[in-house]
Amino acid sequence: MKNPLVGIVMGSSSDLSIMEEAAAILRHFDIPYEMTVASAHRSPEKTREYARSAQRRGLNIIIAGAGGAAHLAGFIASETVIPVIGVPIESTPLRGMDALLATVQMPSGVPVATMAVGRSGAKNAGILAMQILSLHRPDLTEKLLEYKEEMAHQVEEMGTEVAKHRETSDKV
Amino acid sequence: MKNPLVGIVMGSSSDLSIMEEAAAILRHFDIPYEMTVASAHRSPEKTREYARSAQRRGLNIIIAGAGGAAHLAGFIASETVIPVIGVPIESTPLRGMDALLATVQMPSGVPVATMAVGRSGAKNAGILAMQILSLHRPDLTEKLLEYKEEMAHQVEEMGTEVAKHRETSDKV
Amino acid sequence: MKNPLVGIVMGSSSDLSIMEEAAAILRHFDIPYEMTVASAHRSPEKTREYARSAQRRGLNIIIAGAGGAAHLAGFIASETVIPVIGVPIESTPLRGMDALLATVQMPSGVPVATMAVGRSGAKNAGILAMQILSLHRPDLTEKLLEYKEEMAHQVEEMGTEVAKHRETSDKV
Amino acid sequence: MKNPLVGIVMGSSSDLSIMEEAAAILRHFDIPYEMTVASAHRSPEKTREYARSAQRRGLNIIIAGAGGAAHLAGFIASETVIPVIGVPIESTPLRGMDALLATVQMPSGVPVATMAVGRSGAKNAGILAMQILSLHRPDLTEKLLEYKEEMAHQVEEMGTEVAKHRETSDKV
Amino acid sequence: MKNPLVGIVMGSSSDLSIMEEAAAILRHFDIPYEMTVASAHRSPEKTREYARSAQRRGLNIIIAGAGGAAHLAGFIASETVIPVIGVPIESTPLRGMDALLATVQMPSGVPVATMAVGRSGAKNAGILAMQILSLHRPDLTEKLLEYKEEMAHQVEEMGTEVAKHRETSDKV
Amino acid sequence: MKNPLVGIVMGSSSDLSIMEEAAAILRHFDIPYEMTVASAHRSPEKTREYARSAQRRGLNIIIAGAGGAAHLAGFIASETVIPVIGVPIESTPLRGMDALLATVQMPSGVPVATMAVGRSGAKNAGILAMQILSLHRPDLTEKLLEYKEEMAHQVEEMGTEVAKHRETSDKV
Amino acid sequence: MKNPLVGIVMGSSSDLSIMEEAAAILRHFDIPYEMTVASAHRSPEKTREYARSAQRRGLNIIIAGAGGAAHLAGFIASETVIPVIGVPIESTPLRGMDALLATVQMPSGVPVATMAVGRSGAKNAGILAMQILSLHRPDLTEKLLEYKEEMAHQVEEMGTEVAKHRETSDKV
Amino acid sequence: MKNPLVGIVMGSSSDLSIMEEAAAILRHFDIPYEMTVASAHRSPEKTREYARSAQRRGLNIIIAGAGGAAHLAGFIASETVIPVIGVPIESTPLRGMDALLATVQMPSGVPVATMAVGRSGAKNAGILAMQILSLHRPDLTEKLLEYKEEMAHQVEEMGTEVAKHRETSDKV
Secondary structure (H helix, E strand, O other): OOOOOEEEEEOOHHHHHHHHHHHHHHHHOOOOEEEEEOOOOOOHHHHHHHHHHHOOOOOOEEEEEEEOOOOHHHHHHOOOOOOEEEEEEOOOOOOOHHHHHHHHOOOOOOOOEEOOOOHHHHHHHHHHHHHHHHOOOHHHHHHHHHHHHHHHHHHHHHHHHHHHHHHHHHHO | OOOOOEEEEEOOHHHHHHHHHHHHHHHHOOOOEEEEEOOOOOOHHHHHHHHHHHOOOOOOEEEEEEEOOOOHHHHHHOOOOOOEEEEEEOOOOOOOHHHHHHHHOOOOOOOOEEOOOOHHHHHHHHHHHHHHHHOOOHHHHHHHHHHHHHHHHHHHHHHHHHHHHHHHHHHO | OOOOOEEEEEOOHHHHHHHHHHHHHHHHOOOOEEEEEOOOOOOHHHHHHHHHHHOOOOOOEEEEEEEOOOOHHHHHHOOOOOOEEEEEEOOOOOOOHHHHHHHHOOOOOOOOEEOOOOHHHHHHHHHHHHHHHHOOOHHHHHHHHHHHHHHHHHHHHHHHHHHHHHHHHHHO | OOOOOEEEEEOOHHHHHHHHHHHHHHHHOOOOEEEEEOOOOOOHHHHHHHHHHHOOOOOOEEEEEEEOOOOHHHHHHOOOOOOEEEEEEOOOOOOOHHHHHHHHOOOOOOOOEEOOOOHHHHHHHHHHHHHHHHHHOHHHHHHHHHHHHHHHHHHHHHHHHHHHHHHHHHHO | OOOOOEEEEEOOHHHHHHHHHHHHHHHHOOOOEEEEEOOOOOOHHHHHHHHHHHOOOOOOEEEEEEEOOOOHHHHHHOOOOOOEEEEEEOOOOOOOHHHHHHHHOOOOOOOOEEOOOOHHHHHHHHHHHHHHHHOOOHHHHHHHHHHHHHHHHHHHHHHHHHHHHHHHHHHO | OOOOOEEEEEOOHHHHHHHHHHHHHHHHOOOOEEEEEOOOOOOHHHHHHHHHHHOOOOOOEEEEEEEOOOOHHHHHHOOOOOOEEEEEEOOOOOOOHHHHHHHHOOOOOOOOEEOOOOHHHHHHHHHHHHHHHHOOOHHHHHHHHHHHHHHHHHHHHHHHHHHHHHHHHHHO | OOOOOEEEEEOOHHHHHHHHHHHHHHHHOOOOEEEEEOOOOOOHHHHHHHHHHHOOOOOOEEEEEEEOOOOHHHHHHOOOOOOEEEEEEOOOOOOOHHHHHHHHOOOOOOOOEEOOOOHHHHHHHHHHHHHHHHOOOHHHHHHHHHHHHHHHHHHHHHHHHHHHHHHHHHHO | OOOOOEEEEEOOHHHHHHHHHHHHHHHHOOOOEEEEEOOOOOOHHHHHHHHHHHOOOOOOEEEEEEEOOOOHHHHHHOOOOOOEEEEEEOOOOOOOHHHHHHHHOOOOOOOOEEOOOOHHHHHHHHHHHHHHHHOOOHHHHHHHHHHHHHHHHHHHHHHHHHHHHHHHHHHO
C-alpha cells in the first residue's frame, strides 16, 4: 500500500458520509490517502500528534471537516506548515453558519483553506488537494483538465435534457 | 503576593482594553489573578501548557477572550477540567458574530461559559468568576449581594436623573 | 434523598427532551438535582421565588433552558448570585439564533454562562455544573478527568471505525 | 400636573436620547407621561413594582426601550395586562439585531408590541401609544389624522426640493 | 351578529392556519371579529379600501399577517390611524427573517406593533388586541388577569409533570 | 417555431423544477423562449458563448437561476448588454441567503435584476420579462393588466373562503 | 424639455445623494427623467397616483429607492405593469439587510428588479434602465457597449497602476 | 527579474491596501509575484485571459480578492486548474458577509480556498501560498517553521507586556 499523501480528518464518525466525498475524489485521481477521526476538543492530544507528525509521515495536505464551533482545521493548522483545507459541516440548529465562521475567520499567520458548507465543500476539498499536488505532477494536471472537460460535458448534457423538457412543454 | 485564583488570557495584547474589564472586577473583589497573552493558533504550545498547568498552579477559573474564529476558550477547555469562561471580542468586519459562534457552539463534552460580545462580556466574566468562587466563600457572596444592590441603586439614580429631564422638557 | 445541588429549570415541558441531557450528566456524576418548569413570562412569580430561594435551599448552580426571546436564565440571574447556566433552545422559525442572542447578550453586572443552542448545550450545561462543583470536591475532578479520557477513547474508536471504512473503499 | 397615561421606561440613562423621541411625540399630542429608568436585570425589584403598579396608578400604556438581551419590555409585559410597546436599542457590537430578537420573539401569551430598532422605533412607540389612546378620544384621532396629513405634506415638499435639484442637474 | 371590533387580514388563504390562532383568542374573549384575505401587492385596491373604511366600520384594531417582503401591516398602517398589529409569517426559504424585518422596520410616523414570527406571534396579536380593548372595558381586564393566572397555573402543572419525570429517572 | 425572445438558463438540471415557474409564465403570455443549462463555474465557455450570442440570436432578456455562490446571472451580465434577471435558488445548508447575496450585490456597472429566493422569484422573473417586453407591445400590457386583475380576483375569492371559515368557527 | 422616460422616486430627500447615482447615469445616456420623493408609508396617496399615472404619462421604467422596511418599490409595482427597479438603502442600524429583504422578497405576481444595497445599486438601477430602453433603441445599445468597454479600459488602467506599485515595492 | 510564481489579482485598485498584505508576505519569503487588477464583471475578457494563461506563464497559485458579489476568485477557478485562493473584502454596507458567501459557497468541482474577510485574510492568502509552494521546497518549509516560531515569540512578548500591565494595576 502506498504512503498516503493526503490525510482526511473529521471531528466525529457522524461526519463520515460528508467527508467520504473528499475521499471519493482522491480515489478517482488515484491518490493514496488516510482517513481518521480526531476532535480538537475531545481528543486534543491525538489531534496534535496527528498534525505534528503529518509532514514527517509524508502527508502533503490535510483535509479537516467539523461542525459547530469547528476548530479542527484551525487547530491542525496551528501545528503544521503543510496546507490545511477546512470543510464546515452542518451539525447544529444554526445550519453550518457557525462552522463556516469558526473555520474561515482565522487570525493572521495561520490560514485554513475553507470550502463551502457540507457535501460540495468536502468534494471540493478533494479537488483542491489534487490541484495542489498537480503543481509537481503533470499527470494530475492532465487528469484535472479532463475532469474539468467532463464537468462541462455533463452540463452540456443537462442542457440537452432541459431543452427537451422545454419542447415537450410547448406541445402541452 | 497571593497565588492567583483566576487566570485571564487573551489572544492578543490588542484585546487588553476589553479584558481589563474582567481584571477590574477581580481587583474590586480583591481576588488574586494573573493575566497573559496566549493564542490558540499562533502559540498553541504555550496555550496548552498554560491550560494544563492551570489546576496544578492553583487556578480555579480561566477567563479567555478572543476574536474572529475565536478558539482560545475552547482550546483551553479541551485541556483542563476547571471552568473556562469565554469572551467573544469584536475584531473583524463581521463585528463579533464570528467570535460569538466560534466560542459558544462547543460540542458535547467540552463546555465554554460564554459571555456577551465585547466589554460587557469581559466584565461579566469577572462577575461569573466571583459567583463561582463565592460558592465556598460566604464573604464573596456578601460582596456580590452588595454589588447587586449597588447596581440597583445606580439604576435608581439614573431614574431620578431621567425623571428630572422629563420635568424640564415639560417646561420647554 | 439528598438535597439538590443543581436546579434545572425550563420554560416549558416541551423543552424536557433537550434539558434531560443536562440531568443525565448530573445523574452520571451522582449529583442530586431538581427539575422544574418556570417561565420568565408566563409564571414570573414562581420563577422569582425559585431564583430567590435557590441559595437558601442549598442550590449551588441553576441551569435554565428556554427558546425564542429566551429570558429565563437572565431573569433568574437577576435574582440570585449563584452561577446561572443558560441553554438556548431552538423553538421558533428563527432556529435558535433568537434564543442564543437573548441568552448571551446580557448587560454588565448580570452574567449568564451561555451554552451552545440545543442538545449539546444542555449536556454541556451539566458538565460545566460538574466543573464548578469540582472546585471543592477532588472526587469530582477525578471523575471529570476520567470523563475526558473516555471521550478521547471514544474518538479513538471512531477513528478506527473510519479507518476500516477507508480500507474497504479501497477494495471496491 | 395631570396624571400620566403613558410610562416611558428605559434600561439605562444612556438610552435617553433615543427614548426622548417617544416623549417628544407624547408632548406634541399633549398626553401626560412619566419617564424613568428600570433594568430587568440590574433592578428587577423596581421594574416589577413599576409594572405591577402601572395600571393602579392610571397608566394605560408602557413604552420600554432596551439594548442587548433586551428583556425589559417582556419583563414588564409579564407583570401587567396593559399594552407594552418595546423599542429595541442598538447598544452592542451586534447592532441591535440582539435587542430586536430579544424583544419581539415573545412566547404565546405575553405580547410585546415591537417597534423598529432605534430612533424611528422610539418615535413610533409614541405614535402607537397615541393610536391606542385615540380609540376612546376622538380629539386624538383628529390630531393623528392631521399628523398623517402633515407627514404627507412634508414628503410633498421634499419632492419639490428634489425636483428642483433634478432641474439644476440638467443645466450643469 | 355583533359589529366586529377587530379585523384579521392575511396575505393569502395559506396563512389561515397561522392566523386562526389570533381568531381563537378573540373567540375565547368573546370579541366580535372579521377575517379576510387582502394582499398589499396583489390586491392593493381592496387592501386600501379595507384599511380606509376600518375606522368608519367600527373596527378598533387590525391584525395583519404576511410572509416574505411582508408589507401588508405597513400598508394598512399607512391608511388608517387605528392600531395595526403585524404578524410575520414564515413562507420563504429565509424562514421568516424577511417577514420580520419587512414588518418591524417601519419608518418614523407609521408604527406597526410587531409580534413574533409565526404561530406564537399570531396568538399574541390576539392577546395584544384584548389588552388594547381592555383599557375601556374592565371586564376584559378581569379576563386577561384570569388568562395570566391560568397560564401560570399551566406552567405550575408542567413543573409537577417534569418533577415526576425527574423522580422516575432517579429510580432507573 | 418562433425565434425565442427570452432565454432561461440554470446552473444545473436540478434547478429545473424551480425555473419551470418562469417558463410557465412565458407560455401563459405566449412568448417564445428557450431553456438550457449553463454553469458559470463548470461550463464557463458555453456560458460565455451563450451570453455573447444572445443579442445576435434575437434574445431580448436572459433569466438566470443558480444556487450557492450564484455567479451565473452576474457572469452573463458581464458579457451582454441585454437585461439579465437573476433568480437565487436555495441549494445549500445556508438556505439561499448565499445565492441571494451572490446574485444581488453586483458592483457598479453590471446590474442583475434580482428576484426573491426560489419559486416565487422564478415566477416573477417571467413576469418582469413580460413587463419589459410589453414596453413596445401594447397587447402584452393588456395581458399584464388582465393578469393583475385576475390576481386581485383570486385574492378576493380567498377572502370569501376565509370569511366562510370565520363564520363556521363562530358556530362551533 | 423632453418627456421623461424614467421616473426616479425615493422615500425621503435624505436618500438623494444615493439616488443621484441613478440620475447621473440617465444624464450620461441622455435619457429624460424625472425625480421626486414619495413614501409608501407617509404619502401613500401620492405614491399611488404617481404609480398609476406613470404609464399614461409616458414613463417606461420606475426606479425606487428606500431604506428600512423598504416597501416603496413593491408598492409601486403593485399599481403598475411597467418595470420597477428597487434600490435598497442603508438607513437603519441593521445596515441595509432590512431594506434588501423588504425589497427583493416579493410574492409571486409582483416583481421588483432588485439592485445591490446603496450607491452601487443606485448606479446599476440607471444602467438596467438603459438596458431595458436599449431593446428598441440601437443607439443606446451602442452606448452601453461603449460604456462596457470604457469600464474594461478603466480596470486595465487600474491594473497598470497596481503593477507599478508592485514594482516599487520590490525596490524597497 | 524572476518569473512570478504567484499572481495577486484584485477587483479594483481600491482593494490594493488590503491585498498588499498578501504581497508583503510573498516579499518576506522572497517569492516572485505579480499584481494586477481584473474584474470578473467589468473586464471579464482580461480576467479570463489572465486565468487561462496563468499556468502557461508559470504561475503556480492565484490569489484573488474582491468585495460584494465577489465572483473574481470563482471566475478564475473556473478557467484554470492551479489552486486559487479567495480573499473576501468588505466593500459594501453588508460588511463582507456578501463577499464571504459569494467566495466560499462554490459548487462541486470548482474549489476556491477561502480566507477570512479583509486584512487577515489577505495576509493568510500569502502564507497559504507559501505552504503550497513549500511542498517541493524544503527551504520554504524551514522559513515557514521560523515564521511560526517568530509568531509564538511575539505572542510571548505580548504576554510579558500584559503581565506587566497587570502588576501595575495592582499598585494603583
